[in-house]
Amino acid sequence: MRKEFAILQTCLQTAGQIARRHLGKVNYRLKSKANLVTQADVACQKAMLQIIRANFPQHDFLAEENGLKNTGSPWRWVIDPIDGTTNFAHTMPHFSISVALACKNDIVLGGVYDVCTDELFLARKGKGATLNGKKIHVSTVNKLQDALLVTGFPYEREKQINELLALFKNFILSCHDIRRLGSAALDLCWVAAGRFDGYWEKDLNPWDVCAGKLILEEAGGKITDYRGKKWQTLSLFGRQILASNGKIHREMCDIIKEGSLSHTAAARTRRPAARV
Numbered sequence: 001m002r003k004e005f006a007i008l009q010t011c012l013q014t015a016g017q018i019a020r021r022h023l024g025k026v027n028y029r030l031k032s033k034a035n036l037v038t039q040a041d042v043a044c045q046k047a048m049l050q051i052i053r054a055n056f057p058q059h060d061f062l063a064e065e066n067g068l069k070n071t072g073s074p075w076r077w078v079i080d081p082i083d084g085t086t087n088f089a090h091t092m093p094h095f096s097i098s099v100a101l102a103c104k105n106d107i108v109l110g111g112v113y114d115v116c117t118d119e120l121f122l123a124r125k126g127k128g129a130t131l132n133g134k135k136i137h138v139s140t141v142n143k144l145q146d147a148l149l150v151t152g153f154p155y156e157r158e159k160q161i162n163e164l165l166a167l168f169k170n171f172i173l174s175c176h177d178i179r180r181l182g183s184a185a186l187d188l189c190w191v192a193a194g195r196f197d198g199y200w201e202k203d204l205n206p207w208d209v210c211a212g213k214l215i216l217e218e219a220g221g222k223i224t225d226y227r228g229k230k231w232q233t234l235s236l237f238g239r240q241i242l243a244s245n246g247k248i249h250r251e252m253c254d255i256i257k258e259g260s261l262s263h264t265a266a267a268r269t270r271r272p273a274a275r276v
Contacts, residue, residue, distance in 0.1 A: 005109055005124060007055050008099050011079075012113040012120065014051065015044035015097040019082055019115050024091045038089055041065050044081035044097065052077050064207045076102045080207040083112075084183030093117075098185040100210035110211035112185045121189040121215050129192055129218035138221040138245035139194040144255070147175045147197035147248050150187045154203035170255050171200075184241075188212025191243050192219035198244035198252050200226070209241060222246040228253045 022040035045065045052061060056077075060069045063079040077099065082088050084095030093116035101109040112121040121136075123129040129136050141147050149171060153164055172178050179196070181187065184204055190196045192215045213223050213231070223231050226240040228249070244252055 001109065001124065003055070004101055005122075007051060008101060008109050008111050009120075009122070011048040011051050011099050012097050012111050014047050015081060016113050016115045018044050018047055019088065019095070019097065023088065023093075023115075026089070037065060038082070038085060040088065041081045041085055045079060048079055048081065048099065062206060064205065074104045076105075078102060078107075078207050078210040080185060080211075083185040083208060084181075087182045092182070094181055094183060094186065096183050096185045096189075098207065098211045100214060102210065107210050107214040110214035112189050112211050112215060114186060114189075121192065121212075123211075123215040123218040125214060125218070127218065129215045131189075131193055136193045136219050138192060138216070138219050139197050140247070141197045141245060142247040144175050144198075144248045144251040148195075149175050149178045149198045149200070150190065150196045151178060151180055151199065152182065152184055152187065152201040153180070154201075156203065167200075167256065170258060171252075174251075174255055184208040185212045188216045188223075188243055191221055191245065192216040194245070198242075198248055200240075200242050200252065200256065202226070202240045204239050204241055213243075216243055220246065222249050224249070224253075226253070226256045 019040050026038045026040050042065055045063050045067055049061065049063065049067060052059060058073055059075040059077060060071055060073045061077040061079060062068055064081060080098040082095055083098045088095040095115060097113040099111050100107050108125045110123045119131060121131050157164060184201060185208060187199045188209060189212055191199050216223055221243060223241065223243040225231050226242055231241060242252055
């Protein structure tokens with residue numbers, strides 16, 4: 001895996017240079033009301049795929065900007081050219097490049113590059129996680145009331161806004177505080193590095209979180225769906241993610257369960273009575 005790991009890092013650094021050159025100089029177009037794409041997204045992805053194709057022509061890949069090769073190879077690269085595109089488009093210096101390599105749906109390599117801070121998070125399965133070459137580990141906070149959490153909201157939020165805000169309310173009343181920064185990949189890495197203690201979000205895609213998942217787990221953290229069940233890494237369905245240092249995971253699951261039950265009950269009370 002030495003060559004694969006080297007190529008992963010080359011992809012991250014190359015895309016980082018492209019993103020840096022484009023910052024503050026690009027327009028964007030909307031893919032949906034809140035989901036946008038810039039010229040830099042396309043340029044970063046193109047450069048990384050060129051590197052991967054040149055070195056591993058038989059490998060498949062899954063990339064955010066209409067990038068898919070699916071020949072049945074056991075090897076698949078999962079790429080987010082810019083995670084936090086809204087931040088990038090508004091020149092907010094908090095976005096990342098995210099690349100993972102999966103073997104038979106098992107993530108074996110992961111890297112996330114914070115372009116503006118020059119922080120490079122890396123992980124190899126079974127080898128731990130690093131930040132700029134130094135080992136990282138999740139926090140030791142063991143009570144939700146003492147935890148600093150991070151979250152995000154899905155692009156398609158109109159129909160579920162009440163549920164999203166109710167869950168946010170339940171968490172903010174139960175923890176120390178919450179942040180929303182706009183890059184799922186960095187959210188996971190910051191949990192891995194102990195800056196945050198927990199993270200939740202829904203309607204994410206594999207390219208948003210595959211690299212961060214491995215980095216978090218290799219740093220001693222835990223990642224599941226909202227029910228505490230195994231998270232399906234490359235699935236496009238059931239895209240709920242709950243991540244933590246492991247010590248507050250059960251409490252976070254309980255908060256989500258409580259919020260779901262409350263939202264269901266509230267929806268039933270709002271439902272008009274049946275006609276007779």
